[in-house]
Amino acid sequence: MSRKRLPALSPAETEILRLVWLLGRGTVQQVCDKLPPRRRIAYATVQTLLRRLEKKGYVRHESQGKAHVFSPAAEREEVIRRTVGDFVDRLFGGDxxxxxxxxxxxxxxxADNLKRLKKFFAKKKP
Amino acid sequence: MSRKRLPALSPAETEILRLVWLLGRGTVQQVCDKLPPRRRIAYATVQTLLRRLEKKGYVRHESQGKAHVFSPAAEREEVIRRTVGDFVDRLFGGDxxxxxxxxxxxxxxxADNLKRLKKFFAKKKP
DNA sequence: TGACGTGTTGTACAAATGTACGATAATAAT
DNA sequence: ATTATTATCGTACATTTGTACAACACGTCA
Structure with missing residues (x-):
């Protein structure tokens, strides 16, 4: 696989990409519907963001009849790693x-999640 | 304290602000010197970023002779909380x-840090 | 087959971002 | 004092970002 570094994600793009990951595959409309109520963005705006994500290589689309169905085109784990890494660098100097x-x-x-974390760290080896 | 929401930080601004926190107080030059070798930015650029951070209310400056000495003007904890919160929202839907x-x-x-985390979670209550 | 809805494209555009040069002002050295 | 050294300020500018309207295309239903 061509592990080349994709262009950086803007905040808004990141948000949309998350929804594409969440959906697996979805139309612009479906992505819009997944937007949290707080964060209302116009259909046309989501469209543009998806277009840009595609140009950058984060998603692909296939035409299904009239509509476009978008799906992830980059390894989620990898993108997360890089995004989190950059964030930690900027805000905490990498630590x-x-x-x-x-x-x-x-x-x-x-309580449930706390238990998960307790367990996780209890058995984590250096 | 006037707990008003400060304007969002851009990535580059975040990076510079971190250095101001690190220094406590410092001139443009000193901030430049603290830049990680990887991330070389021109003196003039750092200057602009500091100016913008001041306009946004994140840092203040006092003139000391010729040079400006910059220092934090916003509660670090608070800024971190908001920044991290936004990040988690965008990339993980808030979870x-x-x-x-x-x-x-x-x-x-x-091993040392792992121990700290183990201990932290072991005694953390829900 | 023609009007209707729905979706896409092209395009726009102001604001924010990253980056930095040139002019000017203040300091220090000679 | 005159010059060399520094630092700041104003300004600039190409991109990127966030946001979206208008125009056009494709099925669909009457």
């Missing part, structure tokens, strides 16, 4: 620990 | 757990 502690502190974790 | 697990998985934690 992930402060972020982890911050998240652990400020996130309202339900 | 911090996937990010925590991702970090735990992909970060090379030395």
């Amino acid at each position: 992930p620990l402060p972020l982890m502690l911050h998240l652990a502190d400020h996130s309202k974790l339900d | 911090p757990l996937p990010l925590m697990l991702h970090l735990a998985d992909h970060s090379k934690l030395d």
Whole structure:
């Protein structure tokens, strides 16, 4: 696989890409419907964002009749890794620990998730 | 304290702001010197970024002789919280757990930090 | 077959971003 | 004082980003 670095994602693009991952495959309309109520963006705007994501290589589309069906075109894990990495670099100089502690502190974790984390770290080896 | 939402930070601004936090107080030159070798930005660019950070309310400056000495003007914890929150929203739809697990998985934690995390989670209550 | 809805394309555009040069002002060295 | 050194300021500018309208295409239903 051609592991070339894709162009950076803008915040809005990131948001849309997340929805494409969530859907697996979906039309512009379906992506719109998945938008959180808080974050209302016009259909046309989502369209543009998807177009740009495609140009950048993050999604592809296939024409299904009239509509376009979009689907991921890049390894999600890889994109996440890079995006998180960049974020940690900028805000914490590359050290992930402060972020982890911050998240652990400020996130309202339900008992279930907390248990998962406890277990995860209990058995994690150096 | 006037808890008003400051304008969003751009990636480059975030990076510079981190250095101001790191320094406590510092001139443009000192900020430049703290830039990681990878991320070389011209003096003039750092200057502009600091100017914008000041306009947005993230830093202040006091003239010390010829040079300007910049220092933080916003609560770091608060800024971090908001920045991280936005990031989690965009990339994970607001759920911090996937990010925590991702970090735990992909970060090379030395034994010391791992111990800290183990302890942290062991005694964390829901 | 012609009007209707739905979706896509092209295009636009102001604001934000990243980056930096040239002019000017203040300092320090000679 | 005159010059060399620095730092700031104003300004600039190509891109990118966020947002979206108008025009055009393709099936669909009457």
